[in-house]
Each structure stands twice: as C-alpha cells, then as structure tokens.
Amino acid sequence: MLSFTKDDIKALHQAGITAELHPPQPHLMSLDEVLQNKFALLNDYPQMGFYFIRFPDELIPMQQQGQHFQCFGKCCYGYFALNAKRNVYLLSTNNDYTDAPAVWVNHSLEEFIKSYSLLMAGVFQLKGSDTSTQEKLFAVLDKVAQQVTEALRELNPELLEEGSLWSQFIYMIEDGWFNIAYHEIFYIREGRRNL
Structure with a gap:
C-alpha cells in the first residue's frame, strides 16, 4: 500500500514536488464503483519499491513545475501520477534513471x-x-x-x-x-x- 515515510517526503521536496499528504476521507462505494475500481488491479511489489493506492479516494494531489498530477503509486525511480489528460507520468525523485523531472509512461491508467x-x-x-x-x-x-x-x-x-x-x-x-x-x-x- 502506498504510504509516505520521512525519506519519501524529503525526496519529494528535493525533486521540487509538492504533495497534499493527508489521510483520505473514505468514500463508501457502490457495487458498480467496486467493480470499476481500476486501482484494485495494481499489486505492490516491494522488492523493487512498487506500491499503489487501493481506492480512488486515495489519489494524492501533487504539483511539479506548475503542473498538476494525481499520484497513485511509486517505484524505485519516483511516483506514478495522472496528469490532467489522464496520461501516466513518472515524477522522478532520483537521477538513477533520468534527469528529467517528469517522464511520460503510458497514455492511460488502463x-x-x-x-x-x-x-x-x-x-x-x-x-x-x-x-x-x-x-x-x-x-x-x-x-x-x-x-x-x-x-x-x-x-x-x-x-x-x-x-x-x-x-x-x-x-x-x-x-x-x-x-x-x-x-x-x-x-x-x-x-x-x-x-
């Protein structure tokens, strides 16, 4: 499950990413919403630092260089987030893979x-x-x-x-x-x- 340690918060700060880190207000979901929950398909893989949210109300608003994102996961290189067009980006928090602050990953969450x-x-x-x-x-x-x-x-x-x-x-x-x-x-x- 996606969570933020002191090291995560420090890495975000150093990468120039601001995040609204507050506990989500759990939203009661209808059966249809449960069946449509795409985040439930993502499984953590701690060996490589992959962690994901489980429910849509756990999306974390983030900003980087004036762009707005909704974070849904992380890996060893940074944070996975949806932009306004619902494209998936990696918001990089280290330069082991890239020096770019944000890298396109996929066209959609699906x-x-x-x-x-x-x-x-x-x-x-x-x-x-x-x-x-x-x-x-x-x-x-x-x-x-x-x-x-x-x-x-x-x-x-x-x-x-x-x-x-x-x-x-x-x-x-x-x-x-x-x-x-x-x-x-x-x-x-x-x-x-x-x-």
Missing part, C-alpha cells in the same frame, strides 16, 4: 495496468525458472526480457522508445538487476542479517 501486469508476469516467470547455474540464469534473463519486450511492443510500440521507463525495466531484467527476491538491505532493516 494501459499502465496492462504494461505493469506484463512486466510482473515476466518477473514471476523468472521466480519460477531454474537459475541454478550462471548459464541457466543468463538464458532465462534473456528469454524473459525478450518476452516482456514483445508483449509491450504488441500493446503499444511507443512504450519501448529509447529512454522509456518500460525499456529501463526490461534492461534491468536482462542484466539481472530487477530484484526477484528481497535484497539484503531488507534483512538488515529487519534485524535479520548477521553483520
């Missing part, structure tokens, strides 16, 4: 959900593969990266343009940088790693 689901399908395929040797690991990394690439290309070729967020995630899969298990830092933070 396209984002499909893209994210295709990425996660590849990640779960990695989790279930035999990676017992380096040769097997590299073979499966290449295979999954190619499958995700083809699936995203079929969805929308624009998603794979140079510098796109989705091509960055594919690159991370291909090079073995996309965490499929909890990183050692999780063990340290939880006091479970013998130093």
